[in-house]
Amino acid sequence: MHDKLFTPGPTEVRSELLQELSTPQIHHRAEEFSDLYDDIQPKLQKLLYTEKPVFLFTSSSTGAMESAVTNGVKKKCLNLANGAFAERWHKITVKNGVSADLLKQDWGKPITPDMVDEKLATGNYDAVTMVFNETSTGMMNPIKEIGEVVNSYDDVLFLIDAVSGMAGAKIEVDNWGIDMCLAGVQKAFGLPSGLAVASVSDRLLERAEEVEPRSYYFNLSLLHKYHKRSQTRTTPAIPQIFALRRQLEHIVEEEGIEERFARHDKLSGIVQDWAKEYFDIFPEEGYWSKTLTCVENTRGISVAELNKTLIEEHSTRISNGYGDIGEDTFRISNMADITEPEIRGLLATINDILGL
Numbered sequence: 001m002h003d004k005l006f007t008p009g010p011t012e013v014r015s016e017l018l019q020e021l022s023t024p025q026i027h028h029r030a031e032e033f034s035d036l037y038d039d040i041q042p043k044l045q046k047l048l049y050t051e052k053p054v055f056l057f058t059s060s061s062t063g064a065m066e067s068a069v070t071n072g073v074k075k076k077c078l079n080l081a082n083g084a085f086a087e088r089w090h091k092i093t094v095k096n097g098v099s100a101d102l103l104k105q106d107w108g109k110p111i112t113p114d115m116v117d118e119k120l121a122t123g124n125y126d127a128v129t130m131v132f133n134e135t136s137t138g139m140m141n142p143i144k145e146i147g148e149v150v151n152s153y154d155d156v157l158f159l160i161d162a163v164s165g166m167a168g169a170k171i172e173v174d175n176w177g178i179d180m181c182l183a184g185v186q187k188a189f190g191l192p193s194g195l196a197v198a199s200v201s202d203r204l205l206e207r208a209e210e211v212e213p214r215s216y217y218f219n220l221s222l223l224h225k226y227h228k229r230s231q232t233r234t235t236p237a238i239p240q241i242f243a244l245r246r247q248l249e250h251i252v253e254e255e256g257i258e259e260r261f262a263r264h265d266k267l268s269g270i271v272q273d274w275a276k277e278y279f280d281i282f283p284e285e286g287y288w289s290k291t292l293t294c295v296e297n298t299r300g301i302s303v304a305e306l307n308k309t310l311i312e313e314h315s316t317r318i319s320n321g322y323g324d325i326g327e328d329t330f331r332i333s334n335m336a337d338i339t340e341p342e343i344r345g346l347l348a349t350i351n352d353i354l355g356l
């Protein structure tokens, strides 16, 4: 028996999807592979409200984050950060030798359009990175509003880490002017880890042609060349792509995209109501995530003990807090294919353990 995952990635994977992984291997230069690729493409575009190409990366999300900044910045990048993953994107940018500044806000507090406008008005930047759903703090950033500011400047690309939000909450890539929207499939997609996806705009592809290539594996121009043939540049994680196809069929044709988002909205609401009753919620109100809840540990419980009991006696796992807020918070994910009875069951179990 495995531990049921209420963690914000990796998430619980339906057994039907695990079975897809054992589909007999096909060759990535065979027509069958291009058919598989072509099956997936329009569904990913539908999910992301985009007509732009959506590339597949055989890497975790971090690879796609590297790709964004190594291809998308000619002058200087502005990394917006109000949590751990956004701060990490700044480190990733710098480590790749890309010139970058960090606009840092307290964890769980919003970065406002004005703050971004002030920075961009200097004319120093040609790309902005932002995390849509900050998994460390359980906060959803208003990327639509920030995007309006970014897009009011010519030639500033808007690069979004939507790792723990994509397939759980609506992102209108084209309407919101997002040049790259990336995610790993082990979070709200509810798939086994090993693959990332990212929409790529024409502006970004043009930029990729202009920058001095810093990477071969994550080179967008090369990836694009093969995308046009319905192939990937190098041998991809074919089993994961089979599973992705099945899950996209499920999301688009069976559950429904809007219905999936509505379910995430409802389930996060249930966890947040519970958190307000017994604890508190870490990020500022109005910005609570729809895919996970970062609970503020106002009762001073031992999060490690709680998770130990959940794992040992209930084969269920939640997450402790992230980094600096490790024991002061804990995180409950409602990502992927979790149902209302499952979430209610988890909360009842936690109440039982804690005697609430």
Ligand SMILES: *Cc1c(COP(=O)(O)O)cnc(C)c1O
Pocket (backbone or CB within 6 Å): 009, 060, 061, 062, 063, 085, 131, 133, 134, 135, 161, 162, 163, 164, 184
């Ligand atoms: C999980 C996560 C990442 C890192 O993803 P990997 O797939 O482990 O590389 C980056 N950003 C956010 C917001 C995440 O939740």
